Amino acid sequence: MKVVALAGGVGGAKLADGIARILPPEDVTIIVNTGDDFEHLGLTICPDLDTVLYRLAGVANDETGWGRAGESWRTITEVAALGGPDWFRLGDLDLATHLMRTHMLREGESLTAVTHHLCQKLGIQVSVLPMSNQPAPTQIQSGDTVYPFQTWFVQEKWQPPITRVLLPEDVRATRSVIRAFETADLVLIAPSNPFVSIDPILNVYPIRALLMDLPQAVIAVSPIVGGQAVKGPAAKMMQELGLPHTSRAVAEYYDELIDGFVYDVQDAGSCDGLAVETRCLDTMMYTAEDRTRLAQEIIEFAEVLLKD
Amino acid sequence: MKVVALAGGVGGAKLADGIARILPPEDVTIIVNTGDDFEHLGLTICPDLDTVLYRLAGVANDETGWGRAGESWRTITEVAALGGPDWFRLGDLDLATHLMRTHMLREGESLTAVTHHLCQKLGIQVSVLPMSNQPAPTQIQSGDTVYPFQTWFVQEKWQPPITRVLLPEDVRATRSVIRAFETADLVLIAPSNPFVSIDPILNVYPIRALLMDLPQAVIAVSPIVGGQAVKGPAAKMMQELGLPHTSRAVAEYYDELIDGFVYDVQDAGSCDGLAVETRCLDTMMYTAEDRTRLAQEIIEFAEVLLKD
Numbered sequence: 001m002k003v004v005a006l007a008g009g010v011g012g013a014k015l016a017d018g019i020a021r022i023l024p025p026e027d028v029t030i031i032v033n034t035g036d037d038f039e040h041l042g043l044t045i046c047p048d049l050d051t052v053l054y055r056l057a058g059v060a061n062d063e064t065g066w067g068r069a070g071e072s073w074r075t076i077t078e079v080a081a082l083g084g085p086d087w088f089r090l091g092d093l094d095l096a097t098h099l100m101r102t103h104m105l106r107e108g109e110s111l112t113a114v115t116h117h118l119c120q121k122l123g124i125q126v127s128v129l130p131m132s133n134q135p136a137p138t139q140i141q142s143g144d145t146v147y148p149f150q151t152w153f154v155q156e157k158w159q160p161p162i163t164r165v166l167l168p169e170d171v172r173a174t175r176s177v178i179r180a181f182e183t184a185d186l187v188l189i190a191p192s193n194p195f196v197s198i199d200p201i202l203n204v205y206p207i208r209a210l211l212m213d214l215p216q217a218v219i220a221v222s223p224i225v226g227g228q229a230v231k232g233p234a235a236k237m238m239q240e241l242g243l244p245h246t247s248r249a250v251a252e253y254y255d256e257l258i259d260g261f262v263y264d265v266q267d268a269g270s271c272d273g274l275a276v277e278t279r280c281l282d283t284m285m286y287t288a289e290d291r292t293r294l295a296q297e298i299i300e301f302a303e304v305l306l307k308d
Numbered sequence: 309m310k311v312v313a314l315a316g317g318v319g320g321a322k323l324a325d326g327i328a329r330i331l332p333p334e335d336v337t338i339i340v341n342t343g344d345d346f347e348h349l350g351l352t353i354c355p356d357l358d359t360v361l362y363r364l365a366g367v368a369n370d371e372t373g374w375g376r377a378g379e380s381w382r383t384i385t386e387v388a389a390l391g392g393p394d395w396f397r398l399g400d401l402d403l404a405t406h407l408m409r410t411h412m413l414r415e416g417e418s419l420t421a422v423t424h425h426l427c428q429k430l431g432i433q434v435s436v437l438p439m440s441n442q443p444a445p446t447q448i449q450s451g452d453t454v455y456p457f458q459t460w461f462v463q464e465k466w467q468p469p470i471t472r473v474l475l476p477e478d479v480r481a482t483r484s485v486i487r488a489f490e491t492a493d494l495v496l497i498a499p500s501n502p503f504v505s506i507d508p509i510l511n512v513y514p515i516r517a518l519l520m521d522l523p524q525a526v527i528a529v530s531p532i533v534g535g536q537a538v539k540g541p542a543a544k545m546m547q548e549l550g551l552p553h554t555s556r557a558v559a560e561y562y563d564e565l566i567d568g569f570v571y572d573v574q575d576a577g578s579c580d581g582l583a584v585e586t587r588c589l590d591t592m593m594y595t596a597e598d599r600t601r602l603a604q605e606i607i608e609f610a611e612v613l614l615k616d
Contacts, residue, residue, distance in 0.1 A: 072382060082404055082408040083408070093383070096383050096389070100349075103348075105350075121391050
């Protein structure tokens with residue numbers, strides 16, 4: 001079964017890792033949100049791509065969910081001493097990724113080519129693709145203020161209440177992204193934030209249309225467990241956008257886009273009667289074993305959907 | 309006595325430090341070569357400025373002459389592991405300077421303003437000025453090949469024989485540089501490489517004309533001791549350019565630009581009969597005491613010149 005997974009940061013990275021552990025690498029493509037990429041201290045930083053890469057490479061920091069294991073903070077501490085911004089915590093190892101990426105982009109390579117290079121160097125065998133080679137910055141509107149995404153997310157600690165998520169127009173998917181969708185049996189929407197991780201990917205032309213039109217199965221995994229986001233602002237954003245902060249509301253938000261929906265055992269029964277097929281599974285991914293088991297159960301679910 | 313010192317890297321930084329140790333800070337301006345600045349890994353790197361700043365701040369690496377004391381190499385080691393260039397050794401502490409500088413330049417600050425900010429944060433009280441706010445890249449021609457300066461100097465370890473030094477046209481000094489010259493009693497040409505440290509400064513309009521026209525004393529200190537450069541390629545370049553690699557040839561190279569010339573006791577007698585006033589001094593600066601003593605002796609020499 002050929003699988004394309006749409007991933008944001010931490011949750012997406014974990015499910016991508018589960019999928020990568022059970023399928024042949026040539027059958028797995030992870031398409032990653034780049035809406036939260038930004039330029040900082042002269043460097044091009046792609047937080048979601050890095051979270052996915054580090055997780056797949058087995059060098060992720062398990063405590064924070066982002067960044068690298070065994071990280072140190074010598075440079076950013078000195079940047080702060082020199083009066084520079086240190087709200088975005090750039091570790092010494094992590095910095096090497098940003099320097100390398102910025103170097104290759106300045107030399108004229110595409111973000112897709114840079115990501116492929118990093119995968120090779122990090123020993124990652126599955127395909128990891130940025131959703132686009134074009135900049136596609138997500139912005140957060142809070143009342144009259146419009147924040148660049150990382151300013152709102154990291155610097156403001158996602159506290160300013162959200163009025164609207166602003167996504168750019170005219171962003172196009174790469175050829176390799178389109179080809180991945182065209183050959184996929186299953187498109188998996190990872191348990192990432194629907195508004196700032198998944199919508200930015202769906203907003204890239206023609207990804208939403210491909211998902212609607214192509215015959216593959218589309219399964220989403222809920223990022224909401226017990227009324228809370230496993231990590232990050234998803235539940236808070238749902239409240240501020242006037243939605244119930246439940247798995248059911250996530251399924252209804254994806255609506256006709258999905259054929260199947262996976263939600264957590266803590267919410268058992270809450271998604272009964274939805275128009276899509278559902279599976280109630282243990283979606284918490286603390287360990288590699290959790291990730292493998294959940295991926296396996298989702299593939300089994302997909303096999304049932306594809307037979308219908 | 310108001311002193312303006314023209315400085316390249318290591319030797320210039322050491323003499324600048326000596327001057328800074330004996331004169332009131334408001335009387336000292338160091339004008340630094342930026343011809344060897346370059347963009348690398350997305351960062352704007354100013355090697356001579358950094359060497360001067362680190363020396364004046366007391367955080368210089370005494371063993372290498374460049375970079376910071378107590379440096380570590382975690383990020384650049386990881387850059388190399390990711391397949392990136394590591395021929396320019398960026399230490400973890402040093403990187404913070406480049407990140408901060410690049411950040412401020414991207415925000416629209418001038419290199420002069422960035423340098424002033426770094427001086428404040430590093431506790432440097434004398435004025436340190438880049439020769440220009442414009443990029444002014446020095447290039448090295450070797451036969452038919454033209455190298456960006458750092459490629460020749462660091463990556464090629466200054467081995468390709470030099471045919472010509474190529475300096476850019478139409479680079480202009482900043483207002484603060486011109487003002488420093490206009491109020492100086494003494495212009496000191498530090499024991500830096502005449503071709504790739506001092507000439508790039510003199511090439512900035514109207515610095516050479518200011519030195520010729522203004523009534524201040526101009527004293528150069530020879531970077532050649534016993535027929536060798538104290539550090540770097542100065543002697544090798546003199547040979548390749550068809551000049552004797554001697555202090556005397558340095559004095560003749562500066563010619564009418566200078567009123568006084570300081571050369572090392574190892575070359576005693578070698579500069580007799582020159583048209584300029586000379587002083588034969590111990591110019592080796594191993595310690596802070598050496599730097600203070602040499603600076604003091606040069607100031608005494610300048611006082612004699614200014615009385616004439």
